[in-house]
Amino acid sequence: MKILVVGSVAYDAVETPAGKRESQLGGAATYFSVSASYFTEVGMIGVVGDDFDPADIEMLQSHNIDTSGLVKAEGKTFRWSGEYMEDINTAVTLDTQLNVFGDFEPELDEACANAPYLFLANIDPNLQLKVLNAMAKRPKMVANDTMNLWIDIAKPVLTELISRVDALLINEDEARQLTGEDHLPDAANAIIKLGPNATVIKRGEYGATLFGDGFSFAAPAYPLERVVDPTGAGDSFAGGFMGYLASVDKVDEESLRTAAIAGSTMASFAVEDFGLDRIKNLTKSDIDERFKAFVDLTRFNPLT
């Protein structure tokens, strides 16, 4: 196992201008794992309820994802309901039911505890910290995501966690909220002062900007003809980003740059259909082709 991810596994109710789904497989760890599975071997830590569909476990396993850390508990799977009606970039959360996630205590087997790459997807930072502390040794690279809720109600523990990771992946508005800095490069500098070497500020349809040690890198979003469902775009980005880094087993500037485009590539697929419908059915050549489309979207000749 090259990457371990902890995060939500969920059934989502989603409404977008393209339509409505009552209950589709989702959750940050799910999007992350499926996305990263195209690059490397992934293991998941999480919990599902007794309503969880065995076909969904099979889908994950068909991507060589190690689901042995995915505990089945009595009760219902985590549920999120949201809509993107006014602004395709911003989900309005209608309801969140933690269900089995309320009492979840992560347990790591030996394979999980020794994963060299660790992604702490958006979830209670106390839980993120528990997983980090449960690792057998400090992974080669740890990254995390978070959200406005945790900045509101758990900022001290979140700040402690961020001080211990190598990279924070965070939405633009949340970067501003976390740091109190409106101007993006200031927010990125403030994050890097907390501890990480790098931060990826996710900007929805505007792409993502990576701030590293002495460099910054602008990854555009792909100007897709049709965006169907933005749910999971950020987690799919994270999966491509971390998946690429784990596959080359390097976290230097050059790898981080390519990883950001690998992330953008996976995010661009994720939004093309509802839930995981697009990213669960990709081929290596789909990914190569879309990555090349990013080359074409960004290439230019020098001044003459």
Place this chain on the structure above:
Amino acid sequence: MKILVVGSVAYDAVETPAGKRESQLGGAATYFSVSASYFTEVGMIGVVGDDFDPADIEMLQSHNIDTSGLVKAEGKTFRWSGEYMEDINTAVTLDTQLNVFGDFEPELDEACANAPYLFLANIDPNLQLKVLNAMAKRPKMVANDTMNLWIDIAKPVLTELISRVDALLINEDEARQLTGEDHLPDAANAIIKLGPNATVIKRGEYGATLFGDGFSFAAPAYPLERVVDPTGAGDSFAGGFMGYLASVDKVDEESLRTAAIAGSTMASFAVEDFGLDRIKNLTKSDIDERFKAFVDLTRFNPLT
């Protein structure tokens, strides 16, 4: 003269989080001309009042800008007052005084009428059309800008004008307003259906996206440490964009891509100080260096 520009020459009152200026030289044609002057020979068509400071004419002429089409009329120079307090991307217009621009009738001498590149900066589309019609022959390339006001009150003539240009440079929100399409690629397609071969959608701190014949190109904004005054960023972009195209005298895909980065380069300088304070004092090596910073901001290696 390689490029002719028609547009406003103004004194602006501007307030931004960085400070306040009561009366600074501005106007779309001014920013455009100074920006383009680093790439090629520029001529201006416009009108100023009898309050116009001769030192400002001298500054323009020191950039080899042909100001013979800049008429001096009785009355006051065009005045715009605006502020960027809540959102650095969006100017709130506090006041506009057309003054001498109210009765302006453009007259083109032979050099102006034969310019091979023409930029119709944001101004009444009736005036843009008059200048286009006054050209001795159809220029090699014509581009225009516009704003929400003209979409509101003069859409038929604006649409006629757009049908006759090669490229429309327009802000994201105005592209949506003009076309009724929320999704950017749809808005770009709708603009191209009106007539132009290309459109540049300007997205403030998110950069600009160029949509051309069978390709799109994402030009990021430079993540500057400090944005002082966004006034004129779009016109400075247009100046770098058109200035580069005129300097290489080509309007193919490769030139358009490089031109978009030349535009982004000039826009990044424009916002670093109030008014024209930064872009009027650049050297060729400042521009080369910033252009290379854009290369560094966007370069990445292929997937391995």
